[in-house]
Amino acid sequence: MKKKIFKYVKEGIILVVSAFLFAVSIYSFVFGNDFTNGGVSGIVAMINYLIRTDKFGGYINLAMNVPLIILSFVGLSREFAIKTSVHILFVSAFLSLFPLIDNGSLQFSSGGDVGKSVIAALGGGAVSGVALALVLGIRGSTGGADILGAFIQRKNPAFSVQWGIFIVNSAIIGISAIVYSYNLDEGKFRFGMQSIQPIMLALIFQFISARMCDVITQGAKTALKFEVITDCSEELSEEILSTLKHGVTVVPATGMYEHKEKSLLICVVKKRQIQNFKDILKKYPGTFAYVASVSEIIGAFNSRT
Numbered sequence: 001m002k003k004k005i006f007k008y009v010k011e012g013i014i015l016v017v018s019a020f021l022f023a024v025s026i027y028s029f030v031f032g033n034d035f036t037n038g039g040v041s042g043i044v045a046m047i048n049y050l051i052r053t054d055k056f057g058g059y060i061n062l063a064m065n066v067p068l069i070i071l072s073f074v075g076l077s078r079e080f081a082i083k084t085s086v087h088i089l090f091v092s093a094f095l096s097l098f099p100l101i102d103n104g105s106l107q108f109s110s111g112g113d114v115g116k117s118v119i120a121a122l123g124g125g126a127v128s129g130v131a132l133a134l135v136l137g138i139r140g141s142t143g144g145a146d147i148l149g150a151f152i153q154r155k156n157p158a159f160s161v162q163w164g165i166f167i168v169n170s171a172i173i174g175i176s177a178i179v180y181s182y183n184l185d186e187g188k189f190r191f192g193m194q195s196i197q198p199i200m201l202a203l204i205f206q207f208i209s210a211r212m213c214d215v216i217t218q219g220a221k222t223a224l225k226f227e228v229i230t231d232c233s234e235e236l237s238e239e240i241l242s243t244l245k246h247g248v249t250v251v252p253a254t255g256m257y258e259h260k261e262k263s264l265l266i267c268v269v270k271k272r273q274i275q276n277f278k279d280i281l282k283k284y285p286g287t288f289a290y291v292a293s294v295s296e297i298i299g300a301f302n303s304r305t
Contacts, residue, residue: 011138015083019090022131022142025209026091027098029124031057032109033117035201036176037124037209038169040064040144041091042202046179058096062088068147075151083140084147091142114197121204128205129212136217145169173202224274226267228281228289229253233263236287239280240265244273268294 026041031054036042044061048054065088072081098106108123110116135142141150149164180198181189230236237248246269253264269277274291281287 018131018134019087023091023094025124025128029120033120034180035198037205042172055099058092062092065143072147088143121201125205125208126212128209133213133216223268223294225292225294228265230287232284
């Protein structure tokens with residue numbers, strides 16, 4: 001019982017922190033810098049631009065997510081639906097609270113400066129990536145297109161959620177080029193190179209957010225996998241074990257060019273050990289090896305270090 005309570009409290013804290021960071025990334029870096037971050041919150045950013053105020057951002061965000069929240073409870077797992085709903089509620093609450101307490105210090109406004117706009121996209125993307133990694137780590141989501149993509153995939157398993165979300169975000173980003181080309185003071189559209197800027201800023205935001213999320217969720221667990229074809233499996237294995245402190249798996253293999261019996265050694269090492277591994281292989285002429293990146297390590301990878 002205590003473990004369950006601790007789990008719920010821990011996940012609750014993570015949801016609140018993630019929602020706060022996600023709201024900060026939207027309010028402080030996206031709102032007021034004439035670009036969108038995609039998804040429902042990106043639509044909110046465009047609406048805020050057109051009505052010239054951020055005061056209703058939280059209410060608009062919640063209203064637009066309500067149909068998706070209902071959809072998540074109807075067609076998705078209860079756990080996912082609850083966590084996503086709580087995240088949306090807190091994000092909306094923070095977006096409603098920030099304008100009330102903000103005296104101008106909470107927003108990074110570029111003032112039309114391209115350099116500052118790029119900094120806003122970079123900063124917003126980084127903060128958003130941290131928020132995304134936190135909520136994904138407890139099997140929730142930020143809502144919006146994520147709910148729609150998950151629902152469609154459940155009905156059609158062959159459907160790619162990533163591609164679905166990409167298509168939705170691409171459409172929103174494309175529309176943003178038109179929205180932000182509208183000059184509110186003049187009451188008319190001004191198309192030109194400035195129409196490209198919202199798209200580029202949105203892409204920067206999306207890329208940094210995705211990379212930051214990957215770094216947090218997988219970055220510390222990445223490694224390199226070597227597969228080695230050799231005639232000296234015993235000697236090579238012993239040296240890898242003693243020098244790199246990582247295990248080696250040996251699989252019998254046959255070289256079809258010479259029809260000669262060989263051994264296939266499989267070894268996963270840390271990235272910083274790649275040069276040490278290469279130095280070991282140089283001692284065994286005729287040994288053939290190739291390397292591949294491993295995105296995540298599960299299990300007792302470091303038990304021998």
